[in-house]
Amino acid sequence: MSTNEKLARAMDSLPLPDSAELSRALAEANVQTLLAAYAHLSRDFALLDRFAPHIKPAFSGEITVIPDDLAEELRGKMRHLLTTGEGLHKDAPSDALIQRIMSVTVGEAVEDEFIDAVFDQCGFRPWIDRSQVEGRRKPPANFKVLVIGAGLTGMAAATKLREAGYDYVVIEKNSDVGGTWYENRYPGVGVDTPSHFYSFSWEIWPDWTHYHPQGADMQRYMLAVADKYKLRENMRFGTAVETLVYDDKSGTWTVTVRNPDGSHEDIVANAVINGHGPVNRFRWPDIPGLNDFDGPVVHTANWPADLDVTGKRVAVIGTGASSAQLVGAIAPKVASLNVYQRTKHWVLSNPEIADDVSEGMKWALTHIPTYLEWFRFRVYWNAADGLFSNVLKDPEWEGNSLAVSAANEGIRQYALSHLHARMADRPDIIEKLTPDFPIFSKRIILDNGWLDALARDNVHLETGGIARILPNGVEGKDGTFYECDIIVCATGFNVAKMIGNLTIKGVGGRDLGEEWGEDDARSYMGMCIPGYPNYFHTVGPNSAPNHAAGQNMISECQVNWIIEALDRIVEADAKAFEVKQDAYDAWNRKVEERMPEMIWTHPGANSYYNNSKGRVFLSWPWRLVDFFTETRRPAEGSYDLHK
Missing domain, CATH: 3.50.50.60 (FAD/NAD(P)-binding domain)
Structure with a gap:
């Protein structure tokens, strides 16, 4: 079934029963996405215009605050449309309307150059189905x-x-x-x-x-x-x-x-x-004695299904994304954990990274026509090209050398504030983790328990480097020795x-x-x-x-x-x-x-x-x-x- 057929079938499912599931979905749905879906279905330009002053771009430094009465009005209008079918437009909206909805709901102009990509990637109008192209020569x-x-x-x-x-x-x-x-x-x-x-x-x-x-x-x-x-x-x-x-x-x-x-x-x-x-x-680290360790030596990319770290003394080599995910997950279970840092990484807080998708949100994504497609657009805009300004050098930038633009410096300060807030009573860890290069110049880490894990009493962050692996543990370049049961290499890929x-x-x-x-x-x-x-x-x-x-x-x-x-x-x-x-x-x-x-x-x-x-x-x-x-x-x- 094509995406257009899916949307048509979703439209044909209306009207919906006025149910408890619908009420929960309207209450839990993302308001900007709900507005996009409603405008798509109803062509209610007036409501779109009333929301516009309140929605700000994701990385502008301004906060989107939608008045409660306006949000409730939207929910009421959407409930009426979905349960009665009154005001529903089943025909495809014009490109201009789609572009207008996009611009309002992300708080900034979405230019013409994005239209084809968004239509394709968000499922409104797939780029091409070659089986349907008239006159196309079939492969032999x-x-x-x-x-x-x-x-x-x-x-x-x-x-x-x-x-x-x-x-x-x-x-x-x-x-x-x-x-x-x-x-x-x-x-x-x-x-x-x-x-x-x-x-x-x-x-x-x-x-x-x-x-x-x-x-x-x-x-x-x-x-x-x-x-x-x-x-x-x-x-x-x-x-x-x-x-x-x-x-x-x-x-x-x-x-x-x-x-x-x-x-x-x-x-x-x-x-x-x-x-x-x-x-x-995957790539193993070049460390003397690695093959001489008496216990399990594993790579994150080849994790044994039967490996249990509960109550064990564990050494983790590397502090990239895989290490951060692993350490956050196992720190509460292990007896002790030494993490060996080779390179510092910027850590960003994303409050929703560990969030479950609520039942009401799932219902909205499944049952409210166009809501799924509009939610995908919102994620694309804010998590993809919306971040591009961070990696483009501004030739006029006269700030510090640890950023390449005002936008990049803003994200750097956001990351620093998260680090300092999480580690307020651990200045030693702040010093060990603060990078000396611009954020986004290397892969960032999304904090999903990483910083909390490093603050635990049973976790220690080593930054002095590893001299060698001995049969019973890890010897640091500073002469310190950590006796352990398991060594995990979170050392990436070739x-x-x-x-x-x-x-x-x-x-x-x-x-x-x-x-x-x-x-x-x-x-x-x-x-x-x-x-x-x-x-x-x-x-x-x-x-x-x-x-x-x-x-x-x-x-x-x-x-x-x-x-x-x-x-x-x-x-x-x-x-x-x-x-x-x-x-x-x-x-x-x-x-x-x-x-x-x-x-x-x-x-x-x-x-x-x-x-x-x-x-x-x-x-x-x-x-x-x-x-x-x-x-x-x-x-x-x-x-x-x-x-």
Whole structure:
């Protein structure tokens, strides 16, 4: 069922009974979102205008205070519309009206450039359903696409390839879908991106239990999507891709996979979409003696299902996002916990990160037409491109060197105030945790019990570094020794080596592993490399939305672009699509020219966004809406079609 059909069916469900569930939903629903849904359904411009002076932008420093009587009037009007159907408009509103609703309900102008992206991503008008495009040439039956990985991007590719009529197979090394969320199961694992945005635009979910999903919530969503869209029919589990070799003459890839029984098999495909993701290959720390420890040594990304830390003495190496989530979850259970900090990180308070979605809110998301779509828009605006100003250097900024703009300094002060308030009686921890670089120049931590855990008597934060691991514990560089039962490495992933352990041979035997080396991956739009026709590397170099939420949107956009590229092959009776060298070169120059304007090139910034030479190889230096616009179709003149 298309999104438009879903909305039409929701409209047809009206009128609703005047029930206790409706009353609770109206009481608990977000007021601005309720206003958006009401204006969409009723075209009540007068009420929209009366709300406008009270709604302020999320990061303006001003507070939105909606008068109680105005909010109650809205609830009353919405109740009347929903229970009687009087004043309901079932026809689709104009773009101008949608834009007006958007601008009022987020308290700032939403410009024309956002309209197509919002319509697509929030489910009002999906960008394209290729099965419904009149005159589009259908892919031939013998044109096969192989997708590597059944995580977020691989599932998006499977859904849209099927919709577009392509024969495809997904190769997944795990026993089910989910990727990151199948593998990461450590206590406290969660998602920074708000639930109602971190999902597919064609399957916006009302069933989240938390406003920021825990890992199990995310995997539950992925499983539900796989079931609904019957994605497993074209998936092979327990199978790992090892080698990809391009044949110049046939324009095909021979993909060697290792089957569950250990045997090897060659699969010939016309095109390959690599969706194995950069946060898939976890990294162990290089610490002397790590392999000599007598107890369990585990990585957060490979947490044993039977590991019980209750009453144990635990050492956690690392203080990034995974560590913060884990420490917040296990600190009350362990006997003692030493946390070894290698790098400081900014910590932001998000009051709703641990909040459950109330029953009334769930009811509103499920039963009030357009409410779900409008709530997704609100989350996108405030958690994604609304944060972009934080990572863009202001050349006129004359403030301190720990910020790059007034907006960035405002967020920095907000983070500092949270740290000082939480640790008011622990100046020692404040000193240990306060970074000396701008906020957002590295990945931030959302506080979900992290600071509270560090303030506990059974938790100690070590900042002096580790000298070595002994069979019974951890020795610090200052000579201190911590005897422990379990060592947990929260030390991240080898993001920079983007092809992982794959061997990829292109035209004339070119070797992508040799060309990219250990950490110098480059591509066109995070997807294509000259010399590797019909090989599409998703979530590749300079395509990560490191300013905010949005990896789901990046994945969808790349899948859209790739299918457009495949359609060019079909339309031209060609064998292969290859990005031109000059387009590739121009794109990389554009990125390099842009990076000095971004926070990630600040002298204090050095993170996994940078390679060993300091180049920012990971981050997309523009907004999400810009990525959406750039990926509607391959630019004319940027590619060759080989026949």
